[in-house]
Amino acid sequence: xxxxxxxxxxxxxxxxxxxxxxxxxxxxxxxxxxxxxxxxxxxxxxxxxxxxxxxxxxxxxxxxxxxxxxxxxxxxxxxxxxxxxxxxxxxxxxxxxxxxxxxxxxxxxxxxxxxxxxxx
Numbered sequence: 001x002x003x004x005x006x007x008x009x010x011x012x013x014x015x016x017x018x019x020x021x022x023x024x025x026x027x028x029x030x031x032x033x034x035x036x037x038x039x040x041x042x043x044x045x046x047x048x049x050x051x052x053x054x055x056x057x058x059x060x061x062x063x064x065x066x067x068x069x070x071x072x073x074x075x076x077x078x079x080x081x082x083x084x085x086x087x088x089x090x091x092x093x094x095x096x097x098x099x100x101x102x103x104x105x106x107x108x109x110x111x112x113x114x115x116x117x118x119x120x
Contacts, residue, residue, distance in 0.1 A: 005058045006060065009054050009064075010068065012054060013051075017047065018072045018076060020046060021033040021073045024038060024042075031081060032073075032076075032077050033076060047069050047070060047101060048100055048101050049104070050069055051066035051102070051108070052104035055106060057108075059108070059110075060109075062102075062105030066098055066105040067101075067102065070094055070097050070098040070101050071094050071098070073094060074090070
C-alpha cells in the first residue's frame with residue numbers, strides 16, 4: 001500500500017503542479033507562470049498549500065512532492081516556447097522557491113504523524 005501512496009502522491013504533485021502553472025500562465029497571458037499577475041498572491045501560495053496537503057497524505061520524504069510541484073513550472077515554460085537564455089538563473093529561482101514548499105510539506109507530514117501518534 002505504501003508504494004501506491006508514493007505513486008499517487010507523485011502523480012498528484014506532477015499533474016497538480018502542471019495544471020496550476022499552466023492555468024497561471026494562461027490566465028496571466030504569459031509564457032512563464034512567475035510573470036503572471038496572480039503568481040505571488042494566488043498560485044504560489046496554492047502550491048505551498050498543496051505541498052503541505054501532499055506531505056500529510058504521504059509523509060515519507062515530503063520534500064519530493066514540493067520539489068515536483070514547484071519544478072513543474074520549468075516544463076510549462078519549455079512547452080510555452082520560452083528560451084533558455086536565463087535557464088541557470090531560472091533553475092536557481094526554482095530551487096529557492098522550493099524551500100517554503102518543502103517546509104510546508106514537512107509541516108504537513110509532521111502534523112499527520114503527530115496526530116496519528118496522539119490518537120493511539
